[in-house]
Amino acid sequence: MALKRMDNVGIVVEDLTGAIDFFRELGLELEGRATIxxxxxxxxxxxxxxxxxxxxxxTPDGHGRLELCRYLAxxxxxxxRTAPVNALGYLRVMFAVDDIDETLARLRARGAQLVGDVVQYQDTYRLCYIRGPExxxxxxxxxxx
Structure with a gap:
């Protein structure tokens, strides 16, 4: 049997509403909210x-999901959250964007901070890491x- 897809990536946060607002600003859509x-x-x-x-x-294309979790118990x-990029374990999620400069401007208004620089990899990509909510x-x- 073959793998069908990656369903979602889970991230634990303290401020669920703030994280929702941040990822909405990035361009993700809220699919649903529940208590489990x-x-x-x-x-x-x-x-x-x-x-x-x-x-x-x-994600807008409907293929990727991010599950934001706030543990009550x-x-x-x-x-x-403040581990450097070479720490062991799951560390970051990468999003493809149309315009990195415009996206950075919108996310900075929500508190995002650039980790290093925006860099260009050959003629293929412009890339950066940011610290988002929490x-x-x-x-x-x-x-x-």
Whole structure:
């Protein structure tokens, strides 16, 4: 059996509404918001008595999703948001954008900070990393062709 698709990437945040607003400004659409709890959820995650608010954000093409999660119970146990780009584990999500400069201007108005520089890779891409809501590392790529 073949892999069908990547369904979503999950990111844990403290301010769910702020994260939703930031990713909406980036261009994602809010697909839905819910509270997940109960015995079945704990069996999936291994967190007994979990209660989590989620928001599912969808890319405009409908193919990619970002699941934003705010844990109410149990409490968050670690914080990797300010880890450098060479830290082990899942670190960032990269988005393709039409105009990197215009996108940066809009996201800076929402508190985003450029990590390094906007750089050009050959004649193919302009790329950068930013710190978004709560210090989340986000990549932006503008295809030049």
């Amino acid at each position: 709890e109960g015995e079945w959820a704990g069996r999936v995650t291994g967190l007994v008595d979990q209660r989590v608010e989620i928001a599912m954000m969808r 149990p409490p968050v146990v670690a914080d990797h 210090g989340l590392l986000i990549g932006l790529a503008e295809e030049l062709r």
